[in-house]
Amino acid sequence: MESVTESALTFRDATDADVDDLVALIESAYRGDSSRAGWTTEADLLQGQRTDPEGVREVVKSPDSRLLTVEREGRIVACCQLEHRGDHAYFGMFAVSPGLQGAGLGKTIIDHAERQVRDTWGAREMHMTVITMREDLIAWYERRGYRRTGRTTPFPYGDERFGIPLRADLQFELLVKELS
Numbered sequence: 001m002e003s004v005t006e007s008a009l010t011f012r013d014a015t016d017a018d019v020d021d022l023v024a025l026i027e028s029a030y031r032g033d034s035s036r037a038g039w040t041t042e043a044d045l046l047q048g049q050r051t052d053p054e055g056v057r058e059v060v061k062s063p064d065s066r067l068l069t070v071e072r073e074g075r076i077v078a079c080c081q082l083e084h085r086g087d088h089a090y091f092g093m094f095a096v097s098p099g100l101q102g103a104g105l106g107k108t109i110i111d112h113a114e115r116q117v118r119d120t121w122g123a124r125e126m127h128m129t130v131i132t133m134r135e136d137l138i139a140w141y142e143r144r145g146y147r148r149t150g151r152t153t154p155f156p157y158g159d160e161r162f163g164i165p166l167r168a169d170l171q172f173e174l175l176v177k178e179l180s
Contacts, residue, residue, distance in 0.1 A: 006108050014060050014067035014079065019053050021076050022067065026051050029095040051093065059083075059093060067093065068116070070109055072100075078109050082117055088125040088176075089117035110144055118179045126179055129153065129172035138175065146175040 014022060059067045059081050070078035077100055081093035091113060096106050117123040130138050132152065142148070155170035156162050 006112060008072055009077075009105075009108065010071040011112060012069055012071070014056075014069040016057065016060060018067075018069055018076065019056050019060065022056050022069065022079055023051060023053055025076055025079060025097060026056070026093065026095040028098055029101075056093075066116075068109075068113060070105075078105060080109060080113055082113055084117070084121045084123070085127070087123065088127050089121060089123040091126050091128040094128075106140075107144065114177070114179055124179055126177045128175050130175055131155070132171050132173045133167075133169075138173070141175050144177070146177045149174045149176055 056067065059065050062083070064085070065081060065083040068080050068082055069076055078096040079093065080091060080095075083090040083092070091110070094106075094109075096109070114126055117126060126146075128141070128146070130141065132138075138148065151174040152171045153174075155165060155172065157165060157170075
């Protein structure tokens, strides 16, 4: 698979017009059989939806948040939420089109996102939460400089907006990276 450079990508803030495409992208990266084409699938941990139009629209409209949308050749191929939280930023809703995973696109986007929050908001750290069972994904973030904190929060069982858990021991761990 060819490597994807930042110069081949267009980064912009999402708009209301992007909501349906972004929901489809996020769902394709995390849920169902389409997600198995990439390596970020949660299909063995969760069924149901990963997000919905209301959840995406909420991020788009929030004054302290951006939904960074990444296009290649005019098509949305990735996105991530950046939320300003005082001296740090939160990184979430990260999705890369399954067919493009493994080509360096994720690394390019996270590097861009870290520069954005540091330069725009003066953020000194980037925070994110990852399901603790996602060892391969956590290892990927650790290679990008994120460290495990051991601080966990429970999965929102009973709220199907975040999916239908296939196991009873899901929780999120906070990962943190200092931005120099």
